[in-house]
Amino acid sequence: MWKIIRVAVLLMILIVVAANAWRDKNQDWSKPVIVLLHPINSDHQASTQKYIDELSVDDFSDANKFLMEQSKQYRDQPVSVYIQLGRELLKAPPKVPENGNFLDNMLWSLKFKWYAWRQHERADGSPTVTLYLNYYDMNTTTVLKHSTALEIGKVGSVNLFAASEQDDQNNIILTHELLHAFGAKDKYDYLTGQPRYPLGYANPNQKPLYPQTQAELMAGHIAISAMENVMPNYLGQVIVNQTTASEIGWTKR
Numbered sequence: 001m002w003k004i005i006r007v008a009v010l011l012m013i014l015i016v017v018a019a020n021a022w023r024d025k026n027q028d029w030s031k032p033v034i035v036l037l038h039p040i041n042s043d044h045q046a047s048t049q050k051y052i053d054e055l056s057v058d059d060f061s062d063a064n065k066f067l068m069e070q071s072k073q074y075r076d077q078p079v080s081v082y083i084q085l086g087r088e089l090l091k092a093p094p095k096v097p098e099n100g101n102f103l104d105n106m107l108w109s110l111k112f113k114w115y116a117w118r119q120h121e122r123a124d125g126s127p128t129v130t131l132y133l134n135y136y137d138m139n140t141t142t143v144l145k146h147s148t149a150l151e152i153g154k155v156g157s158v159n160l161f162a163a164s165e166q167d168d169q170n171n172i173i174l175t176h177e178l179l180h181a182f183g184a185k186d187k188y189d190y191l192t193g194q195p196r197y198p199l200g201y202a203n204p205n206q207k208p209l210y211p212q213t214q215a216e217l218m219a220g221h222i223a224i225s226a227m228e229n230v231m232p233n234y235l236g237q238v239i240v241n242q243t244t245a246s247e248i249g250w251t252k253r
Helices: 002-024 046-053 057-071 102-119 164-180 242-247
Strands: 033-041 081-085 129-136 148-150 155-161
Touching: 033 046, 046 129, 057 081, 057 164, 102 129, 102 148, 102 155, 129 164, 148 164, 155 164
Parallel strands: 033 081, 033 129, 129 155
Antiparallel strands: 148 155
């Protein structure tokens, strides 16, 4: 009986998602984009909690400035992105399955949308995108799991380090996932992490080609050789190229 109820609930969510799919895939950039961020103490460390307690919306200001400036290259009017810092959540979103098959990933997607629906409160308003920021202490977590965001539903689970010295790179990761929610595709090799040529290069026509000095946002790293890369230090070392701009609707497809 409970299994039938659970399946029925998941089907209801799927119907709602399908009804919103067209809207989610056709973002009107002439309207303000509201991004709601919910921090989460994902490792339950006191140091992580202290970092979250001291967070302010100003810590994310580079992200909306970056998007406004990059959009000017492709639009007559730059986009307006407003980031809001929401309440801290105690329950973390479901973790992305590692090496999951199609069914695993689809079930996770439904669980994630169900989680987002349950966490939403009237006071949250109607944000365009909701990102759940999973913070971890750098002293206890040395490698972050892969972050992700869904275009249908416009929600994302973003893994970040709870350290002020990581704020600039946190903003890169956050902005990368934010554009996934608008349809941007990854531009790096999933096995090696190396930016894919030419789509993952900020300057694919540069001569000599290496080292690159900037990263394409959806590649996430700067190619310093055909086999090596480094993460940019801040959004000033990152661009949105024409392919990504087209994927998210900044240019005519």
